[in-house]
Amino acid sequence: MRKGLLILGINHGGHDASAAIMRDGELIAACEQERYTRDKHSRAFPSDAIRDCLLQSSCAIEDLAEIAYAFDPIMHIQEAYLRPALQNPERIQRIIDDAERIRDTFLVEKLIRQETGFNGPISYRNHHLCHLASAYFPSGFDDAVLTSYDGIGEVESGVIAVGRQGKIEVVHNETIFPDSLGLLYSALTYFLGWQHHCDEGIVMGLATYGDPDRQIPGDHRSYSEVFGEIVELNRESYGYRINRDWISYHRERNTWVSPQFGSVFGEKREASGEITQHHMNIAAALQKRIEEVVLSDLRRVKEETGLRRLCMAGGVALNCSLNGKVEKAKIFEEVFVQPASGDAGTAVGACYLASAENMARPMPERHHNFYLGSGYSNNDIKIAIEQHGLEPYRPDDLFESTAEELEQGKIVGWFQGRAEFGPRALGNRSILTRPFPASMKDYLNEKVKFREVFRPFAPAILYEYLNEYFDISQESPHMLIACEATELGQERIPATVHVDNSCRVQSVRRENNARFYGLLQAFHNRTGCPVLLNTSFNVKGQPIVNSPTEAIKCYLGTNIDCLAIGDFLLTKD
Numbered sequence: 001m002r003k004g005l006l007i008l009g010i011n012h013g014g015h016d017a018s019a020a021i022m023r024d025g026e027l028i029a030a031c032e033q034e035r036y037t038r039d040k041h042s043r044a045f046p047s048d049a050i051r052d053c054l055l056q057s058s059c060a061i062e063d064l065a066e067i068a069y070a071f072d073p074i075m076h077i078q079e080a081y082l083r084p085a086l087q088n089p090e091r092i093q094r095i096i097d098d099a100e101r102i103r104d105t106f107l108v109e110k111l112i113r114q115e116t117g118f119n120g121p122i123s124y125r126n127h128h129l130c131h132l133a134s135a136y137f138p139s140g141f142d143d144a145v146l147t148s149y150d151g152i153g154e155v156e157s158g159v160i161a162v163g164r165q166g167k168i169e170v171v172h173n174e175t176i177f178p179d180s181l182g183l184l185y186s187a188l189t190y191f192l193g194w195q196h197h198c199d200e201g202i203v204m205g206l207a208t209y210g211d212p213d214r215q216i217p218g219d220h221r222s223y224s225e226v227f228g229e230i231v232e233l234n235r236e237s238y239g240y241r242i243n244r245d246w247i248s249y250h251r252e253r254n255t256w257v258s259p260q261f262g263s264v265f266g267e268k269r270e271a272s273g274e275i276t277q278h279h280m281n282i283a284a285a286l287q288k289r290i291e292e293v294v295l296s297d298l299r300r301v302k303e304e305t306g307l308r309r310l311c312m313a314g315g316v317a318l319n320c321s322l323n324g325k326v327e328k329a330k331i332f333e334e335v336f337v338q339p340a341s342g343d344a345g346t347a348v349g350a351c352y353l354a355s356a357e358n359m360a361r362p363m364p365e366r367h368h369n370f371y372l373g374s375g376y377s378n379n380d381i382k383i384a385i386e387q388h389g390l391e392p393y394r395p396d397d398l399f400e401s402t403a404e405e406l407e408q409g410k411i412v413g414w415f416q417g418r419a420e421f422g423p424r425a426l427g428n429r430s431i432l433t434r435p436f437p438a439s440m441k442d443y444l445n446e447k448v449k450f451r452e453v454f455r456p457f458a459p460a461i462l463y464e465y466l467n468e469y470f471d472i473s474q475e476s477p478h479m480l481i482a483c484e485a486t487e488l489g490q491e492r493i494p495a496t497v498h499v500d501n502s503c504r505v506q507s508v509r510r511e512n513n514a515r516f517y518g519l520l521q522a523f524h525n526r527t528g529c530p531v532l533l534n535t536s537f538n539v540k541g542q543p544i545v546n547s548p549t550e551a552i553k554c555y556l557g558t559n560i561d562c563l564a565i566g567d568f569l570l571t572k573d
Contacts, residue, residue: 140366210284
């Protein structure tokens with residue numbers, strides 16, 4: 001196989017460790033370390049992810065032209081530690097406390113070479129520029145607004161830019177720690193009793209049950225009014241400020257909200273504690289304020305640039321409710337959300353930035369196929385099935401046989417092709433059921449997923465029927481834009497419609513995923529319904545299954561009825 005210009009991108013040093021490989025500007029592999037070490041949002045060096053990227057790319061470490069690291073360690077040390085200490089002597093203590101962390105950051109090149117054996121050039125790329133590039137170049141938009149909102153990069157927590165003809169120009173990068181929408185959302189995730197940097201999606205789901213305009217018990221203000229004080233919008237320009245009176249994460253690690261926050265909103269909810277209307281209202285007010293801030297920035301940049309398309313990345317862009325508000329506001333004609341918008345996606349962005357420097361005229365190219373992870377042959381799968389003492393039955397028509405099981409209300413594990421890159425299961429590592437009746441949602445939760453009852457499940461739909469079932473003006477291939485169900489959708493697929501009539505829809509084209517499209521088509525032919533309920537192939541607290549063995553163990557250890565794995569179909573009948 002031809003080698004070409006090979007770039008390896010790495011994300012490491014925080015959560016969501018990952019790797020990606022690009023050949024001559026084309027993304028050919030992208031893997032997340034959590035899928036191998038089985039610890040969600042892994043912080044381990046992505047050795048396994050790198051190894052699999054090399055395997056999927058049919059190349060060796062010595063074939064690489066460059067390793068692009070999605071973080072600038074020197075900028076981070078200067079801006080996060082040295083400059084603040086020069087301005088405020090009290091910050092010297094933070095340098096002392098974080099001395100080991102600073103040392104590890106400074107010596108990252110030694111770690112990379114030790115773990116990879118690579119002797120060639122290593123480049124360091126700005127965290128938020130990696131986010132922006134990861135969304136801009138695969139969007140296919142020549143000219144677009146680019147946004148990245150997350151917890152923190154080197155020191156920035158958000159950047160707004162424009163992409164024109166393959167060049168990225170920063171418009172605003174002055175929002176820096178501790179002013180951070182991502183860290184505020186993590187702080188409230190912790191306060192509401194879940195795990196920060198992990199369970200923010202749970203809080204997003206909870207928010208739809210709350211009323212942000214309700215008055216806070218024992219206070220004269222509404223939840224929304226207080227969050228307006230917590231996040232102060234810059235009316236004159238871009239950005240916002242987090243009022244330091246309400247937070248504590250900037251002063252002391254592993255603390256999140258201040259005593260003032262507790263005096264207004266009460267004690268932190270424990271993980272096993274009751275979820276009350278009060279907690280729902282807090283989540284709703286947080287969600288509403290995040291949306292207000294982002295929409296304010298977007299309206300301003302649209303007015304100043306006149307650009308008609310938007311690319312979104314950064315951890316906040318995983319908030320599909322926010323993305324739905326952006327789409328519905330019609331500020332832009334089309335929105336592209338990077339499917340691995342969290343920090344895992346910066347490995348892809350690092351590849352794009354490094355490749356762009358080596359190409360005569362790098363241009364965005366439409367790339368919606370993010371099935372870039374691990375893949376296994378039918379022979380690999382057959383061996384794994386037999387190792388578990390099972391019979392590897394191979395039906396004449398896998399799609400028809402699986403659709404028949406789904407029609408009967410069975411829960412199906414669907415393990416096909418290469419794994420998706422990013423946190424959403426997009427039809428290759430999925431658990432599927434029919435989307436009706438409404439009780440199918442509770443049945444799936446009770447039998448397999450074991451997660452909070454208020455969390456919604458997503459619909460996957462044949463692209464041709466998207467507008468019959470959903471009120472959305474563009475495709476949504478990566479399950480990252482929430483929209484409202486039409487009357488037909490409410491009637492026919494109630495198990496995928498959330499309490500506020502929203503759906504986190506995935507539109508499926510044949511050219512993006514032929515096998516998943518084939519299954520949807522077979523189900524449609526049998527039932528007249530072009531939709532399946534699609535959720536990730538895992539149980540609560542675990543990463544999505546990555547290998548045939550993991551898929552079979554999950555199938556055997558839960559109440560999944562059938563497993564369609566490669567060309568084989570296993571059933572428990």
